[in-house]
Amino acid sequence: MSSSHAHSAVVGAQGHLIDSNILNTIFDIVIERGGAFEVVHFQIGRTNDEFSRLTLKVSAPTQPALQRLVEDLMPFGCHPVEEHDALVRPADRDGCVPDDFYSTTNMRTHVRVDGRWIEVERQRMDAVVVLEDGHAICRKLREVKVGARIVCGLQGIRVSPEFRERDRADFVFMSNEISSERRVGVSVGRIAALMRETRTRGRRIVFVAGPVVVHTGGTEYFIELIRRGWVDVVLAGNALAVHDAELALFGTSLGVDQQTGVPVHGGHRHHMRAINAINRAGGVRQAVESGVLKAGVMVECVRAGVEYVLAGSIRDDGPIVDTLTDIIEAQDRYAEALSSAGMVIMLSTMLHGIGVGNMLPSWIPVVCVDINPAVVTKLADRGSSQTIGVVTDVGLFLHQLARQLK
Amino acid sequence: MSSSHAHSAVVGAQGHLIDSNILNTIFDIVIERGGAFEVVHFQIGRTNDEFSRLTLKVSAPTQPALQRLVEDLMPFGCHPVEEHDALVRPADRDGCVPDDFYSTTNMRTHVRVDGRWIEVERQRMDAVVVLEDGHAICRKLREVKVGARIVCGLQGIRVSPEFRERDRADFVFMSNEISSERRVGVSVGRIAALMRETRTRGRRIVFVAGPVVVHTGGTEYFIELIRRGWVDVVLAGNALAVHDAELALFGTSLGVDQQTGVPVHGGHRHHMRAINAINRAGGVRQAVESGVLKAGVMVECVRAGVEYVLAGSIRDDGPIVDTLTDIIEAQDRYAEALSSAGMVIMLSTMLHGIGVGNMLPSWIPVVCVDINPAVVTKLADRGSSQTIGVVTDVGLFLHQLARQLK
């Protein structure tokens, strides 16, 4: 084996390597990539609180293969034992970067500049790291300007994966598998506790909400949460505002009478009338102020000063004038609203949920509620250890949450 | 067209032919089968309350094709205009019937014997009609004894499809499509009303329940319903009783702690200990009486005198001694328990739900609750107009139902 693995490097890692399933994954990657490993040194954490320390020699058949292998190990906290500054190259044109640019994960990252390790700001996945005035900042490709100093290659970059904290109450809950065959009340209790804790830490609670909130009768409970101050930001699309207004103006949601639960033939016209009414007023805020809109989620947001951002999509009717029809602008506004988030709760919207998931660093807890287990799984897959999935009816979930947060 | 449809028959039908989508289906069938039709006479019900009346000439290329066509039209209330007695032949051996036996639907059926129309008893689908002492009775193939008088062919048989009753409150609700994007509270209200009405009519309310009732925390609410007298019969499998006992004895359900919602490693052994404990006592009733079992759904059933039948399946652990391991016996006991049912509520069990659906006549309303829309759709497909499907969390559903039936 050693003959075919002529090229080798030594990497180190430390932390809760076993608890967080990291050591296992490191070994897997080496073998998957056709490499080999030899544990040079491993010191196990003797108790639950102690870190483990690993020094690993990895080898591969070719130098490029070794490069790729080391690159693949980085998100799991491995870094070359020998320290160098990060390689920095200028962007050759607006929106483009050198081919060997470092593409970020959503995990906490440091880069070594002039011999000092500095933490990367605005951490998010699928970004590039730009050095600006002594800062290292995550930027989207499209934000890169010609001449910007782009971190490339693999040297001088350290990624710190989130370690699961293994104090009983939280870790077991967080590592729960997603299942509809579970008791929802228990999950709601944990989520309420997490919200209280987020408040205590002075961070914002962000809701990402789809129109199913309205269809399933969640409006009144969501309103309770807003009034009691549990909602700092609402990120949604055109449809939430439209169906919310439709309910307030006509008593229907997507043409279903919300008192009787009965679809009203011809009710499909109601949402167009709601759009016309809001746009005539000049937007949601103006519709509230002028008394056109008297009730609903959006009304409560306006009254309570809750920030809301509505992102457009190809399936929008209207849209109402508040909807950001340019998705670049919408992404930027979403990202800004999330910058001070301490916790995110996604209610039945895969589209906006994935969008938000792309923007978050790995250390912000995310709750994802949907009656379809496939949606919960898909969202949880993108931020594994940080996501609590709850497979249940969104209206009933909000009902229970409002009761527990009285 | 007429040249290729040399063989024809005249059939009649009457009732709410348009409301119930029956007229449409009759025409469809004729065309599907390669036949042709001519409306000899049609008198439409002028108002919502009036019946419509149809006389239809149907034709087909061959005599056997015409036979099959008329047979296909029978479940939609069509019957030959010319009246004959039903054809009756003896069964040639136990469990077997003549090849041209009439295979029943779940709809109300009459057969003509000695010039009189008599109603078929124990109506269910996929049975044969046996004449016994002036009665016509649905029998399973396996119940047929050699020499039994079997209704064959198509003459002298009339099927009366259920007509949708179009008084606003009910028909709109019943014809709702199944959707998870609906307000559950409204559905629960209608179901509670239907339960009260069933009580008023002096009929039994039958629950068909899977172990998800326990996993989702529905136990306490189901117990409330039992104590208040809303549950007459529980049809289930071995798993419901086992997980119910596991919860009572160990506080877990399928190894998940029901207070913390957290899976307990090693908890999978608990259900085997529960089985051992019940079987040592001699069964559920004895376990309750001897104090081995002190709480849970089964305890409440025993105390309240609720009838329960546990049917075995290939996936059973144990099973506990109460479980009927012969499925013929289990089917017979289920069918008996259903004979006085006024309403059936299925809670998250496709296997037993389909089993029960096969046994019911078309006029017994069925409520089917499951978080998986595919299950609700599958169960509803078997008894279309009679099924109310609710896609939601079963634990939360029982919580809401118990509140509405206080």
Add this chain to the structure above:
Amino acid sequence: MSSSHAHSAVVGAQGHLIDSNILNTIFDIVIERGGAFEVVHFQIGRTNDEFSRLTLKVSAPTQPALQRLVEDLMPFGCHPVEEHDALVRPADRDGCVPDDFYSTTNMRTHVRVDGRWIEVERQRMDAVVVLEDGHAICRKLREVKVGARIVCGLQGIRVSPEFRERDRADFVFMSNEISSERRVGVSVGRIAALMRETRTRGRRIVFVAGPVVVHTGGTEYFIELIRRGWVDVVLAGNALAVHDAELALFGTSLGVDQQTGVPVHGGHRHHMRAINAINRAGGVRQAVESGVLKAGVMVECVRAGVEYVLAGSIRDDGPIVDTLTDIIEAQDRYAEALSSAGMVIMLSTMLHGIGVGNMLPSWIPVVCVDINPAVVTKLADRGSSQTIGVVTDVGLFLHQLARQLK
């Protein structure tokens, strides 16, 4: 009953009222809305080819209720017996219309202007009808300019629902329920036949495709279809082009090796490198021309001159410069590309599928393929009689389709 239904109107309808389930629905609506009906005259189509004709007196407790009732009946082909010109009012400001504007369905519609019935152009749902130079045209709310002549109220408007054509081969297939428990090969055969027929009629075949086409190995078969000329337009999002390029450049799709089916750790970076490569080239077409992109769906589209439109969404990475980031522009470009469509095939993309569904008139057949039955149901619900749903693996579907269209 008549005392409480003082206000009445007489409406007429004609066509395949029974076959298409229309008569039933008309009666339902009247009762749902708290109204009453009396059949003044009904002449049934005596054979499968003949139309039926209805004259119906409907009544309601109040004049506004009667208005709403008649409005609700219009999509089912009912129109006031007494003929008037359509009511036309000017738009009072850009993007807004009078409160009583007529909101369109996706069904063929005529309006009466100066005593003449003219057909509405660019028919789609959720639009307003604007009179321009003797034409009546569907416009989105946002396209309306102040002073535009908007059709309001209900007079002088006739909607012609699609009648199911009941020639055996097609109608039975079209009315199939959506099920995963079906033989896919049979469905593919019908779809291939429909494609050939669309070709014969000289209409365009439009594919709406999600990146699952790539993940499930459908690329090679989709390419075959493009090369053989079966694809006129591809409507998609950023992700299709990105994952297609990722596959071509790195052999992975969303980080999964397409030869071995094995997820490649670190493969998530590949799609960012693909985006950078395309954007550096200046876009997809330039990347093809300059040889950066050598294979894949987009390459074949460029080479074959297939029109493609990529619509942006909030979850996009990048996006590549070809992606239309403004959803208004994207909707307009989609709508334009659909204007000559004879048939639309949706491959595993709910977002773009709903977007496209909103733009289509009711008479363009739509095929919707997804492995998730909920997606197929949701898309079919929006255009009922025109949609063929196929629940299956998209890669295998394309494989079979390519074989049948050799």
Add this chain to the structure above:
Amino acid sequence: MSSSHAHSAVVGAQGHLIDSNILNTIFDIVIERGGAFEVVHFQIGRTNDEFSRLTLKVSAPTQPALQRLVEDLMPFGCHPVEEHDALVRPADRDGCVPDDFYSTTNMRTHVRVDGRWIEVERQRMDAVVVLEDGHAICRKLREVKVGARIVCGLQGIRVSPEFRERDRADFVFMSNEISSERRVGVSVGRIAALMRETRTRGRRIVFVAGPVVVHTGGTEYFIELIRRGWVDVVLAGNALAVHDAELALFGTSLGVDQQTGVPVHGGHRHHMRAINAINRAGGVRQAVESGVLKAGVMVECVRAGVEYVLAGSIRDDGPIVDTLTDIIEAQDRYAEALSSAGMVIMLSTMLHGIGVGNMLPSWIPVVCVDINPAVVTKLADRGSSQTIGVVTDVGLFLHQLARQLK
């Protein structure tokens, strides 16, 4: 911490503790259970091939808590460092065992009797271990006779979890997540390879098949596999045989015409006629021999001498006389047929799949094919590392498998 964890024990474990995620789980369990741990000694496998060795001191607040903790650790290969013989107690009555009986997992287990470690035979989950003539054998509770010697407590028992073998080709594939967004062809190739390998080892290939095999058009491909000798055993229910016969006799499956894919009104009667025909012949074999049944899966099984076992269920129509209506007998016959299995392929049947999963030891690979990801997940959950899940259309899967096994 130590003050509250007065009771302690030292356990050892060895093997691929890191690769198989076992070390992580051991630590988790200790903390979950409110215990504490201290690593006394840990020697890591330096390369992929070397074992790791662990000596761990675990402590808990009370002696019973310590007992439970050690019990929970056993399935992960932990065993008390100090060796004792297993505790053996007699069963006090038929079908019942002492309260502290050892409940088995599906993993390889040894018990220490008279100072010697002997391997437990007929390993399966949820059984008890009975000592008989120097053998230790898994028995179902119901098989236990009074006086049988039952292994109790925790001493003298060693469980050997399956370690993932990390040679590239297999382990990566086996550890794949279940997803419908994958290329099916690749999975089929691996499964075909596994079948060839099973053949080479001289072990039997067992198919567990639901009637969806017939509905989705898989019959002809399944028949090919039978004829070419790839099918040794078919485990199924009544429905497979009935729908298979329905297809052969009437060309329909559950009333759907298999050539046109079109549901045939009245086709629901066909399966009753098929049952009557088979039962009149005296069973499947007799129906084949007498020429009543001429084609289909069951015919090929009879001709090729493939063993089949049909288990009854509460939802059965008929059933045909071949169906084992007693589920105890059915379980026993299934278990016997599985005793020489080298590989199991489950085709779209959750009920029988779970039943079979309960009977298998952990080292038999299982392939589970279903279009519903929830079914695949549920089956995979019961035998984690041994299951390959494929989310796709069963008919298309069989088509591809038959092609690859030509």
